[in-house]
Amino acid sequence: MGAPADHLAEAFHGLADHLRFLQALGVKELPLSREYLAGPGGGLRRLEQAIEGCTRCKLCRGRRTIVFGSGPAEAGLMLIGEGPGEEEDRQGKPFVGRAGQLLTRMLESVGIPRDEVYITNIVKCRPPGNRNPEPDEIAACGPFLDGQLATIRPGVVCALGTFAAQTLLRTREPIGKLRGRVHAFGAIPLIPTFHPAFLLRNPGPQYRRLAWEDMKLLRREYDRARGG
Numbered sequence: 001m002g003a004p005a006d007h008l009a010e011a012f013h014g015l016a017d018h019l020r021f022l023q024a025l026g027v028k029e030l031p032l033s034r035e036y037l038a039g040p041g042g043g044l045r046r047l048e049q050a051i052e053g054c055t056r057c058k059l060c061r062g063r064r065t066i067v068f069g070s071g072p073a074e075a076g077l078m079l080i081g082e083g084p085g086e087e088e089d090r091q092g093k094p095f096v097g098r099a100g101q102l103l104t105r106m107l108e109s110v111g112i113p114r115d116e117v118y119i120t121n122i123v124k125c126r127p128p129g130n131r132n133p134e135p136d137e138i139a140a141c142g143p144f145l146d147g148q149l150a151t152i153r154p155g156v157v158c159a160l161g162t163f164a165a166q167t168l169l170r171t172r173e174p175i176g177k178l179r180g181r182v183h184a185f186g187a188i189p190l191i192p193t194f195h196p197a198f199l200l201r202n203p204g205p206q207y208r209r210l211a212w213e214d215m216k217l218l219r220r221e222y223d224r225a226r227g228g
């Protein structure tokens, strides 16, 4: 266990990250309540309040719900996809439907229960026709993802699919080249893998084998981040 001074420094670091996020959203005054200082859980609740009714980009026009994210605020692993699909938009939860069920099985195949991880997307509203999010939409929604990362402070991030991996790593390399290794995402190890919807569209053993390799790599980094 670290020294009390280390814990205090970490808490102030997290608070500073969160204040930068609020500044990016244009917040000028803060009600300093008990909830505000209540750790990651309180931080996530503040973020959900901040995103309510968001009209920062044009994706607000076609959405039914804002799909903020799901999972524990203390999660050591965060999974990030590109954006909500039709079913997610309907239910307000990320990775539901067939792709979500496959994701759950992929995690369980390496002994990671889904309810142990935090799952979200680059943009929180469904792009029309499931197209890729556009640069202005990613920029507008970016502070929310930054806020989730700063609040949860995961030990490992997994990027699901080409678009999420390319956006987070700021590269144009295809997923086939990015997957299979650990990347640096700031100070956090990031592991890219295929989007489960892609695996459903390409059910052959070739991609399943590669996805399994990625899951084992994810498990290894997750254990390492937890000091295992």
Ligand code: SF4
Pocket: 051, 054, 055, 056, 057, 058, 059, 060, 066, 123, 124, 125, 137, 140, 141
């Ligand atoms: S995608 Fe993000 S920035 Fe755009 S309207 Fe939805 S919540 Fe707001």
